[in-house]
Amino acid sequence: MAAPRKIDVVLDSVRRLLRIGATANLLNLLQKQHPADVAQLFGELHDRERTAVFNLLVERHGRLAMEAVSEMGPELAASLMAGRSAEEIARLLAEIPSDDAAALIDYLPKELATSVLEMMGQRASADVENLLEYDEQTAGRIMNPHVFALQEDLTAGEAIAALQGLREVEMVFYLYVVDARRHLVGVVSLRRLLLVSPETPLKRIMTTDLISARVDMDQEEVARQVASYNLLAIPVVDQENKLVGIITVDDVIDVIKDEATEDIYRLAGVSSDEHVFTPPVVSLRKRLPWLVINLATAFLASGVVAIFSGTISAWVALAVFMPIVAGMGGNAATQTLTVIVRGIALGELTWSNSRHALVKELLVGVGNGLATGLVAAVVAWLMIGSPSLGVILALAMVMNLFVAGAAGTLIPLGLRALKIDPALASTVIITTFTDCCGFASFLGLAALFLRYAHKAG
Amino acid sequence: MAAPRKIDVVLDSVRRLLRIGATANLLNLLQKQHPADVAQLFGELHDRERTAVFNLLVERHGRLAMEAVSEMGPELAASLMAGRSAEEIARLLAEIPSDDAAALIDYLPKELATSVLEMMGQRASADVENLLEYDEQTAGRIMNPHVFALQEDLTAGEAIAALQGLREVEMVFYLYVVDARRHLVGVVSLRRLLLVSPETPLKRIMTTDLISARVDMDQEEVARQVASYNLLAIPVVDQENKLVGIITVDDVIDVIKDEATEDIYRLAGVSSDEHVFTPPVVSLRKRLPWLVINLATAFLASGVVAIFSGTISAWVALAVFMPIVAGMGGNAATQTLTVIVRGIALGELTWSNSRHALVKELLVGVGNGLATGLVAAVVAWLMIGSPSLGVILALAMVMNLFVAGAAGTLIPLGLRALKIDPALASTVIITTFTDCCGFASFLGLAALFLRYAHKAG
Numbered sequence: 001m002a003a004p005r006k007i008d009v010v011l012d013s014v015r016r017l018l019r020i021g022a023t024a025n026l027l028n029l030l031q032k033q034h035p036a037d038v039a040q041l042f043g044e045l046h047d048r049e050r051t052a053v054f055n056l057l058v059e060r061h062g063r064l065a066m067e068a069v070s071e072m073g074p075e076l077a078a079s080l081m082a083g084r085s086a087e088e089i090a091r092l093l094a095e096i097p098s099d100d101a102a103a104l105i106d107y108l109p110k111e112l113a114t115s116v117l118e119m120m121g122q123r124a125s126a127d128v129e130n131l132l133e134y135d136e137q138t139a140g141r142i143m144n145p146h147v148f149a150l151q152e153d154l155t156a157g158e159a160i161a162a163l164q165g166l167r168e169v170e171m172v173f174y175l176y177v178v179d180a181r182r183h184l185v186g187v188v189s190l191r192r193l194l195l196v197s198p199e200t201p202l203k204r205i206m207t208t209d210l211i212s213a214r215v216d217m218d219q220e221e222v223a224r225q226v227a228s229y230n231l232l233a234i235p236v237v238d239q240e241n242k243l244v245g246i247i248t249v250d251d252v253i254d255v256i257k258d259e260a261t262e263d264i265y266r267l268a269g270v271s272s273d274e275h276v277f278t279p280p281v282v283s284l285r286k287r288l289p290w291l292v293i294n295l296a297t298a299f300l301a302s303g304v305v306a307i308f309s310g311t312i313s314a315w316v317a318l319a320v321f322m323p324i325v326a327g328m329g330g331n332a333a334t335q336t337l338t339v340i341v342r343g344i345a346l347g348e349l350t351w352s353n354s355r356h357a358l359v360k361e362l363l364v365g366v367g368n369g370l371a372t373g374l375v376a377a378v379v380a381w382l383m384i385g386s387p388s389l390g391v392i393l394a395l396a397m398v399m400n401l402f403v404a405g406a407a408g409t410l411i412p413l414g415l416r417a418l419k420i421d422p423a424l425a426s427t428v429i430i431t432t433f434t435d436c437c438g439f440a441s442f443l444g445l446a447a448l449f450l451r452y453a454h455k456a457g
Numbered sequence: 458m459a460a461p462r463k464i465d466v467v468l469d470s471v472r473r474l475l476r477i478g479a480t481a482n483l484l485n486l487l488q489k490q491h492p493a494d495v496a497q498l499f500g501e502l503h504d505r506e507r508t509a510v511f512n513l514l515v516e517r518h519g520r521l522a523m524e525a526v527s528e529m530g531p532e533l534a535a536s537l538m539a540g541r542s543a544e545e546i547a548r549l550l551a552e553i554p555s556d557d558a559a560a561l562i563d564y565l566p567k568e569l570a571t572s573v574l575e576m577m578g579q580r581a582s583a584d585v586e587n588l589l590e591y592d593e594q595t596a597g598r599i600m601n602p603h604v605f606a607l608q609e610d611l612t613a614g615e616a617i618a619a620l621q622g623l624r625e626v627e628m629v630f631y632l633y634v635v636d637a638r639r640h641l642v643g644v645v646s647l648r649r650l651l652l653v654s655p656e657t658p659l660k661r662i663m664t665t666d667l668i669s670a671r672v673d674m675d676q677e678e679v680a681r682q683v684a685s686y687n688l689l690a691i692p693v694v695d696q697e698n699k700l701v702g703i704i705t706v707d708d709v710i711d712v713i714k715d716e717a718t719e720d721i722y723r724l725a726g727v728s729s730d731e732h733v734f735t736p737p738v739v740s741l742r743k744r745l746p747w748l749v750i751n752l753a754t755a756f757l758a759s760g761v762v763a764i765f766s767g768t769i770s771a772w773v774a775l776a777v778f779m780p781i782v783a784g785m786g787g788n789a790a791t792q793t794l795t796v797i798v799r800g801i802a803l804g805e806l807t808w809s810n811s812r813h814a815l816v817k818e819l820l821v822g823v824g825n826g827l828a829t830g831l832v833a834a835v836v837a838w839l840m841i842g843s844p845s846l847g848v849i850l851a852l853a854m855v856m857n858l859f860v861a862g863a864a865g866t867l868i869p870l871g872l873r874a875l876k877i878d879p880a881l882a883s884t885v886i887i888t889t890f891t892d893c894c895g896f897a898s899f900l901g902l903a904a905l906f907l908r909y910a911h912k913a914g
Contacts, residue, residue: 008808164651195621228528232630250687254684256713256714264717269788276806279817291785292829305779306840316770319762319775320759322762331748335726335748338721338722342721347497349733363741367738367741371748372749383763431784432784
């Protein structure tokens with residue numbers, strides 16, 4: 001490995017200071033870290049150390065403790081909170097933005113969550129409850145309801161004064177302009193504000209052609225808009241175009257990461273909320289359903305082999321080469337599936353061009369089938385000394401890679417048409433599909449050959 | 458499907474206007490689109506339409522044409538340029554930022570690229586050549602060298618005046634402060650500048666504790682810093698801490714997406730520069746090496762089966778259940794591999810906690826092996842009427858899922874220790890590994906049983 005990461009050095013010191021009980025030094029060290037780094041430290045400490053350090057921090061430097069909580073995943077954050085009283089949790093949550101608080105409360109046990117909401121101040125709890133009313137993975141759920149907006153009849157000078165009076169609104173880069181009933185009517189950039197004379201009315205310098213997200217917009221679509229228009233933030237409006245919140249680019253980055261993880265996981269049949277350190281029992285329970293589905297489909301493939309057990313008895317070498325046909329089909333299908341699913345996710349693959357994609361994948365399948373089939377045929381011939389088996393193997397591979405291209409394209413596209421996430425056409429399912437076709441084509445061709453050879457003989 | 462996307466409506470109109478030759482209307486329609494949307498339109502048009510629309514746009518609205526080029530992938534951008542003369546390309550590239558120009562030139566045929574660099578104005582070509590000198594996927598390669606910086610002895614008022622004099626520096630949100638020899642010494646936010654009196658020196662209001670990236674930092678690490686510290690931009694410095702460029706959050710979003718695509722692709726044995734519409738011949742050539750590797754390893758699995766062909770002759774039902782053991786192992790390994798590779802990519806899995814992860818995956822493997830093995834044993838017993846075969850199947854599955862957990866964890870961790878991308882431990886390789894172990898354990902146990910049963914009988 002390369003030089004140790006800075007975080008590893010800090011981690012070692014934290015552990016050492018904790019062991020010898022040097023709490024003053026430990027606090028001093030933690031205070032020098034960025035809250036995001038403190039959050040990462042919590043992720044890497046063992047359970048007991050984590051609790052000890054968090055308790056210390058809550059007691060002596062509550063603000064840093066909660067800033068770190070804001071930066072960690074809601075699952076870990078909730079686990080740090082879980083042992084505390086509802087009253088204490090409510091008090092601690094008052095320190096962090098309401099969107100982070102909402103995400104965390106969502107992970108608490110239901111009863112505890114209810115008591116925490118009751119304990120929180122009226123305004124804070126109303127904020128959190130409002131956010132929790134929106135569906136998961138929508139703009140409403142991830143937005144920050146505290147958005148800075150100005151009335152359209154103010155001047156640039158008044159706007160600057162208003163900005164200077166602000167206590168703490170993180171990352172103001174766009175000033176949203178609203179009418180008297182809080183409908184979003186325009187946007188002014190901070191830089192533009194600097195360039196005009198103070199008496200210019202906002203109305204004259206604002207851009208009215210602005211991009212916003214509706215509260216019910218899917219977070220993936222929000223991320224796509226922010227990314228493709230290079231925005232730093234996107235305003236969120238309700239059904240009547242009233243400004244209700246803001247989503248900043250740092251939250252969008254989290255969404256993009258989460259959605260990529262979700263795609264990677266689904267393709268492999270892993271539930272999207274699993275992490276490296278999800279407890280074994282939970283992981284086991286989450287992965288088992290996929291494996292059971294696979295087991296059922298694997299028995300399907302077994303059934304195909306069972307039909308031909310007479311053929312295998314007559315020619316045992318078939319059992320030796322069976323896995324090759326199936327394995328190659330599975331891998332080719334995984335390649336196609338991955339390119340198609342990612343193409344859909346990135347918005348490159350649409351209805352209008354999907355026929356083009358299918359034709360391409362079929363051509364690639366047949367081409368790769370011919371190339372690898374030929375090699376396999378020669379190797380099998382040299383291994384077993386039977387050219388006929390080689391020809392059967394090559395033909396079966398061409399057929400199976402054709403099927404792999406078709407299934408890898410059509411299954412995710414079909415799922416999308418049914419409004420199901422295309423990544424759910426996971427390798428688990430598609431591999432068994434190519435297993436069945438592979439066994440059927442290879443053993444079927446062999447059975448035909450044996451019958452013909454028998455007749456000819 | 459849901460309501461048609463806005464882009465599909467525009468796409469239809471573009472095609473219609475192009476067909477009937479209504480170029481004035483077509484230009485009018487395109488001018489109303491955001492450059493990012495024009496770029497997406499180019500991605501969805503067929504080759505011939507794309508060339509026609511791009512030629513029209515270059516001729517009549519060169520600026521929009523090149524703004525769209527900036528927003529598209531360098532591969533597509535280079536393909537639009539490839540037919541033109543070096544002189545024309547050089548002239549067009551002068552319209553876009555030098556980091557985008559460098560990325561595009563990198564995709565042009567070598568000779569053409571050299572002529573284009575010669576034709577470009579001296580300053581522009583020096584910028585591009587400088588960028589191309591940095592390694593791919595480093596901060597230096599993706600930065601924008603035009604970074605706005607102020608001398609440390611200026612006042613806030615002078616800084617605002619300097620800002621107002623700027624023609625066009627996209628997205629200024631941080632003002633970087635440098636000393637007389639352009640060493641980066643601090644940063645002032647635009648908002649802070651508004652809040653102090655004009656005669657305050659920058660030195661007094663700047664933050665000196667700032668995060669920067671070295672030119673040779675891996676782009677993935679740059680993205681991780683920007684994401685974890687919630688930055689809008691990160692300054693890039695050379696070995697002597699001199700300010701040489703800036704990377705903005707919109708470029709970081711592209712990096713995050715590209716790196717996620719790379720991981721997803723590598724896990725499936727797809728080359729990271731493949732797209733849905735890479736021409737079939739190119740895709741075929743890119744995927745074939747992976748399939749050939751798989752073929753070689755598949756023959757390994759065949760070899761394992763061949764060792765036991767005597768056993769299979771004696772008990773053909775083994776051939777029927779072989780695929781189940783191998784398939785379940787492959788899928789369990791894919792699940793583990795995916796969680797581990799993603800954990801490494803997101804920085805959750807480190808050296809210090811990898812033992813913890815291994816123990817977890819082994820436990821999950823054995824647990825899932827027991828659960829699915831039991832089901833499989835009962836089904837096999839009911840199908841074939843042989844309880845012994847059921848027991849052998851269950852034992853082989855437990856063994857193979859244990860191996861799957863070990864291989865899925867240790868192979869990517871081992872690759873990382875060798876400084877190879879862990880995602881290269883693709884499903885292609887790991888599945889064949891579990892195939893071999895699955896066949897060996899299942900057929901080996903069966904062979905032992907037959908020998909024992911023979912002796913006993």
